[in-house]
Amino acid sequence: MGAGGGKAYTPRIESDNLKSKQFYRALDLVSEGPIYGPVDQDNMxxxxxxxTQVTDASGNININGVSVAWRPGSENQEPIKGFDFIEATTTISQDVKFDTPIVRTVTDNQVTRVRFNVGVSGLSQQSTKGDISSTTVSLAIDVRPTNGSWSLAKQVTITGKISGEYLEAHVIDAPDTHPFDIRVRRITADSTSDLLNNGTVWNSYTEITDDRLNYPFSAVVGAVIDHDQYADTPKRTYDLKGLLVSVPDNYDPDSRTYQGLWTGGFKTAWTDNPAWLFREIVTNTRYGLSATSGSIDVDDGSLYILSQYCDQMVDDGFGGTEPRLRLNAYITKQTSARDLLDSIAGMFRGIALWDGMRLTVMLDAPQDPIATITNANVVDGKFTRSSIAKDERYNAVVVSWIDPDNGWETAKEYVSDDDLIARNSYNETTIEAFGCTSKGQAWRAGKWLIVTANTETSKYEFSMSRDAIHFTPGDIVEIVNNNYSGTRLGGRILSHSGNTITVDGIDKDGVGDSPVISLMNSNGRFTKYDVASINGNVITLKTTPD
Known part of the structure; x- marks a missing residue:
């Protein structure tokens, strides 16, 4: 009779019970301040x-383990808790052996604390029966002042089981004497058996300088992010309303309306109206042109008119309306003030210029002519006319703009005039719509370029005496060129009295059945008046000019 076999033994394997918790900490300088702040002030x-948004607009969490705090960039803002100190991290990534402690030196005299990231590469023990369970390993963190001796700052004991790397953060105070040495040594003897896994590691250390850093006039965002969510440091993006600037005190930036008569006063608010952002870049004494050039007078009246032009609601091309022009730019590169002002002026199709007394803007918008220039006004009575080159008469434009619905990436908007393309050869150009975050605004920028290139096809050059001293770039004038028309259409007024005007000459062959004369009236506008009679060089009007 044979003996019966024994029952097979099943080893017991303990589950991992150590969990390493690491966080990314990031403090981002996002802008000069003060700013309005996040578009969504209630959620993240x-x-x-x-x-990817941390939460949606209703507060539902998309990414766990994230906390965010921000400051708008005011002068006396409170520090962000947990970010009111300076950190400098040094990577070690070395195994700590019993006989070979690892030593480093801290030389910065301002360091007040040191944070150590230490741990194990794995931690477990196995019995001869195959059972796998927890075990314990100990490390020591020592410190030594200059010309001093080593002293124990902290003992780290790790008990548990983990199959992979596990790290802990431990902070010690810096000694009073600088520089000083820091050391991590192993207290537990090194394992000499394959059954005991207790390797120890020094991952990194961080020098900490405590200070109440509030970063005045700097908009900052502090984020703490669960390391488990990302293998690498994630890219942070912020949807913000930017700088608070000076706007008229009768202006509501949210509704884009003006109440009553403006008396010249200002208040501080957020706006994306290009006129008031232009003014801020000029007048701000901390980051604007006035910071280096001193106080600069600005033509606030022209900007007031411009701002209303920018705020007018127009067709957005998708069945709705939007403001004609908005400026949403993030300036990250150093540039000259002139180039920046030209970029802003260019987006509202204007020119920044000095009129002799103050900085003003010229706007390419419909307006009445301020003067009529004839052969009698120019040197030698000579106008020189030339045509714009054919290759500058574009009929298609690719406009680059920033699309907020696609992660604020650059998008392209194609604009063309099919009739012009059919009549002429295809002629395309590209432009960058500065500060444009609207597809409709990008389309209008392209359309304006095509229309301008194909309607303003001639250029006149002429010289004038001091008659032209009151003109500024961008003024609209009428040109009456007798040589081009083949008859005398204009000249100088020698004298006037009531409705009787004496001129320097009249070509009666060029006078029609119902002659009129254009004169500037008392409100500065050109007005056409009917002619009652002509006697030599004397013109009698049917009504007396204003």
């Missing part, structure tokens, strides 16, 4: 990690 939909 304005904060994005790798282009």
């Amino acid at each position: 939909s304005s904060f994005m990690l790798n282009k």
Whole structure:
């Protein structure tokens, strides 16, 4: 009779019970301040990690383990808790052996604390029966002042089981004497058996300088992000309303309306109206042109008119309306003030210029002519006319703009005039719509370029005496060129009295059945008046000019 076999033994394997918790900490300088701040002030939909919102607009969490705090950039803002110190991290990534402690030196005299990231490469023990369970390993963190001796600052004991790397953060105070040495040594003897896994590692250390850093006039965002969510440091993106600037005190930036008569006063508010952003870049004494050039007078009246032009609601091309022009730009590169002002003026199709007394803007918008220039006004009575080159008469434009619905990436908007393309050869150009975050605004910029290139096809050059001293770039004038028309259409007024005007000459062959004369009236506008009779060089009007 044979003996029976024994029952097979099943080893017991303990589950991992150590969990390493690491966080990314990032403090981002996002803008000069003060700013309005996040578009969403109630939730974290304005904060994005790798282009994903932390929460949606209703507060539903999309990414766990994220906390965010921000400051607008005021002069006396409070520091962000947990970011009111300076950190400098040094990577070690070395195994700590019993016989070979690792030593480093801290030389910065301002360091007040040191944070150590230490741990194990794995931690477990196995019995001869195959059972795998927890075990314990100990490390020591030592410090030594200059010309001093080593002293124990902290003992780190790790108990548990983990199959992979596990790290802990431990902070010690810096000694009073600088520089000083820091050391991590192993207290537990090194394992000499394959059954005991207790390797120890020093991952990194961070020098900490405590200070109440509030970063005045700097808009900052502090984020703490769970390391488990990302293998690498995630890209942070913020949807913000930017700088608070001076706007008229009768202006509501939200409704884009003006109440009553403006008396010249200003208040501080956020706006994306290009006129008031232009003014801020000029007049701000901390980051604007006035910071280096001193106080600069600005033509606030012209900007007031411009701002209303920019705020007018126009067709957005998709069945709705939007303001004609908005400026949403993030300036990250150093540039000259003149180039920046020209970029802003260019977006509202204007020119920044000095009129002899103050900085003003010229706007390419419909307006009445301020003067009529004839052969009698120019040197030698000579106008030189030339045509714009054919290759500058574009009929298609590719406009670059920033698309907020696509992660604020650059998008392209194609604009063309099919009738012009059919009549002429295809002629395309490209432009960048500065500060444009609207597809409709990008389309209008392209359309304006095509229309301008194909309607303003001639250029006149002429010289004038001091008659032209009151002109500024961008003024609209009428040109009456007798040589081009083949008859005398204009000249100089020698004298006037009531409705009787004496001129320097009249070509009666060029006078029609119902002659009129254009004169500037008392409100500065050109007005046409009917002629009652002509006797030599004397013209009698049917009504007396204003």
